[in-house]
Amino acid sequence: MSFLTCFSRYRTIWLKDLDTVQIIDQRHLPHEFVIEDVLSLDEMCVVIKDMHVRGAGLIGCAAAYGMYLSLRKLCTSSSVEQVRECLQNASKKLCATRPTAVNLRVGVEKVGRAVESVLGQNGGGSVEAALEAARKEAARITDEDADFCRRIGEAGADLLQKLYERKKSSASAAEGELKINVLTHCNAGWLAFADWGSALSPVYAAFDKGLPIHVWVDETRPRNQGASLTAWELAKHGVAHTVIADNAGGHLMRTGLVDVVITGADRVSSGGDACNKIGTYLKALAAKDNNVPFYVALPSSTIDWQLRDGAEIPIEQRGDDEVKYAEGLCEDGKRRRVLLTPESSSAGNWAFDVTPSRLVTGLLTERGLAEASEEGLAALFSEVDRT
Ligand SMILES: CSC[C@H]1O[C@H](OP(=O)(O)O)[C@H](O)[C@@H]1O
Numbered sequence: 001m002s003f004l005t006c007f008s009r010y011r012t013i014w015l016k017d018l019d020t021v022q023i024i025d026q027r028h029l030p031h032e033f034v035i036e037d038v039l040s041l042d043e044m045c046v047v048i049k050d051m052h053v054r055g056a057g058l059i060g061c062a063a064a065y066g067m068y069l070s071l072r073k074l075c076t077s078s079s080v081e082q083v084r085e086c087l088q089n090a091s092k093k094l095c096a097t098r099p100t101a102v103n104l105r106v107g108v109e110k111v112g113r114a115v116e117s118v119l120g121q122n123g124g125g126s127v128e129a130a131l132e133a134a135r136k137e138a139a140r141i142t143d144e145d146a147d148f149c150r151r152i153g154e155a156g157a158d159l160l161q162k163l164y165e166r167k168k169s170s171a172s173a174a175e176g177e178l179k180i181n182v183l184t185h186c187n188a189g190w191l192a193f194a195d196w197g198s199a200l201s202p203v204y205a206a207f208d209k210g211l212p213i214h215v216w217v218d219e220t221r222p223r224n225q226g227a228s229l230t231a232w233e234l235a236k237h238g239v240a241h242t243v244i245a246d247n248a249g250g251h252l253m254r255t256g257l258v259d260v261v262i263t264g265a266d267r268v269s270s271g272g273d274a275c276n277k278i279g280t281y282l283k284a285l286a287a288k289d290n291n292v293p294f295y296v297a298l299p300s301s302t303i304d305w306q307l308r309d310g311a312e313i314p315i316e317q318r319g320d321d322e323v324k325y326a327e328g329l330c331e332d333g334k335r336r337r338v339l340l341t342p343e344s345s346s347a348g349n350w351a352f353d354v355t356p357s358r359l360v361t362g363l364l365t366e367r368g369l370a371e372a373s374e375e376g377l378a379a380l381f382s383e384v385d386r387t
Contacts, residue, residue, distance in 0.1 A: 011195050012053065013061050013142060015135070019072060021065045023051040023222070026191055030232035031329050039091050041070035045371050049097040051223070055192020056266045056302050057145045060103030064138035067111040070132050080119050082358045083130045087112055099314040100275060100352050101266040102304045111137045142194045148299035148366035149196035155368045156202020156262070156297060157209060158338065163213055163259055163293075169282040179212035181259045183249055185262075186220045186277035187229035188264025188297065198264040198297035202364065207239050215241040216252060221278060221350060222322040246279055250286040262364070265298045270386060272357035272372030273310020274298075278350050296372070297364040298353070303377065306384050310354040323347035 016022045016037070021044070024034040036052060038044050044066035047053055053062050070090035074082060080097060089109045114137035118125045138278055150174040164180050189200035196204070207213050215234055220226035225242050234241040244252070252258050261283055267275045274280070274296040307313065324347050327337040341347065360372035370376040378386075 002087065003080075004010055005223060011142070012058050012147065012191055013065065013068070013194060015065070015139070018135075021062075021069060023047060023053050023062065024191070024231060026054060029191075030228050030235075031335065032086075033142045038065070040064050040073065042092060044069055045093050045097050048094070051132070054225070055187065056101035056103045056264065056279065057189070057193030057198070057299060059098060059101055060107035060146055060301060060387050061138070061142040061194050062178050063097075063117075064107035064111045064134075064141045065106045066090060066094050067108055067115075068134040068138045071115075071127070071134055074127050076127050080125065081338055083119060098316055100316045101302070103266075103301050104303055108140075110141060115239060145193050145299060145301065148197035148301065149190075149193045149198055151366035152198055152297050152299065153196055153201030153205035154366055155366075156295075156364050157205035157211070159295070159364070159369065160202055160206040160211060160213065160260070161209075165233065167259060179214050180206070181214050181216060181257055183216040183218070183252065183258045183261045183283070185218040185249075185261075185263045185280050185283055186223040186232060187233070189230055189233040191229050191233060192264060193299075197233075198299065198302075198364075199262040200230065200286060202262065202297065203234075203239060204237055207237065213239060215239060216249070216258060217241050218246050218249060218279065218283070219243055219287050220279065221246055224326075236237070238285050244387055248327045249283050253286050253290040253292050258287075258290075258292050261294045262290060262297055265296050265314050266352055267307075268296065268298055268363065268377075269310040269313065269357075270303065270305050270377060271310070271374045272307045272360060272363060273313075273354050274357070274360055274363070274372070275310060275313045275315075275352050275354045278353050281353040281355045281359075284355040288359050293361040294355075294359060295362050295364050296360055299366055300381060303381070305384055308374070310356065311356055313352075315353070316351040318349045319353050320347035323349050 011025050021038040028034040082312035109136050114133045115130045118129045118133045124289045138229040172281045184199050217230045218226045263275045265274045284294050326343045330336050357372040367380050370380040
């Protein structure tokens with residue numbers, strides 16, 4: 001079995017046995033592949049907050065399994081009231097870990113509702129029934145996340161194919177030299193979801209169909225998810241890519257080296273504003289100025305139907321050490337953290353920004369492409385109750 005085949009068999013989260021959730025601890029990538037056992041709600045909160053797992057879809061799945069793990073600690077004779085209390089406490093703790101990606105809150109709420117539906121039956125249900133309902137719902141959310149992302153890939157590959165055909169008909173380069181250049185920011189690949197990814201899923205689907213494709217990978221300071229995770233994923237899949245400094249994108253767009261920008265999102269408002277990793281907004285501005293299409297790829301679980309204006313999305317601020325220090329593998333093969341700034345300097349660490357819908361060419365969802373507007377999203381998801 002090749003290295004690639006080996007990794008393509010992994011999802012990012014799974015249940016090993018009824019007491020143990022397993023995850024890939026992404027802090028060690030790209031240099032080490034480490035699987036971590038998560039045994040309790042409190043451990044899951046640390047895993048999410050300290051970003052052993054990250055990415056909107058994946059933290060939604062992790063939070064759902066966190067709700068399940070909280071119930072594992074109850075004794076079988078616990079009352080319905082104790083089950084409800086336990087879930088309320090778990091929900092509060094999980095929602096406090098990372099505030100921006102809406103998938104986390106949605107995962108927590110869905111498990112809460114699934115458990116409530118069995119508790120409500122015949123005036124009271126057992127702890128076993130509650131546990132089984134929570135486990136099933138967490139698994140369902142995870143499967144759905146993977147399935148939505150796979151479908152985003154199919155829709156996005158068609159889009160990339162069309163861009164390629166257009167480029168072929170207008171380009172002077174020989175066909176053998178033609179390729180589609182995608183620029184992406186942060187990591188919205190399979191590591192950020194249960195599987196496949198959002199922004200990278202179209203890249204994988206197009207590559208697997210034989211489309212010549214190359215990806216410009218923003219390093220994505222301060223945590224470098226592009227340099228360490230996106231580059232690792234693409235390398236494992238065999239996709240040609242080049243890691244670039246975060247500030248290079250504007251120059252590349254201006255000199256015709258980018259055909260399309262595709263990013264993920266942590267929360268999209270019902271009006272089509274897209275909140276994503278800090279720096280995304282600047283890429284969207286540069287894309288607009290250079291007529292480069294700018295797509296945001298997301299499963300519908302990332303849409304916050306209750307929030308119309310992206311300016312209201314809570315922006316997570318993380319510790320200043322993430323900006324002041326960089327971490328990596330040294331020449332002696334050891335991993336170290338080094339200080340980049342004067343010891344006394346303070347640093348600001350806004351983790352996300354919001355790109356207004358007017359800068360977004362389209363939203364790539366599991367149901368296909370939507371215009372980035374209230375009308376565009378409503379047309380694709382007409383069944384959703386927006387009240
Ligand atoms: C929507 S998936 C990937 C998404 O998650 C990243 O954030 P983080 O690594 O802080 O969890 C980033 O915004 C990506 O686009």
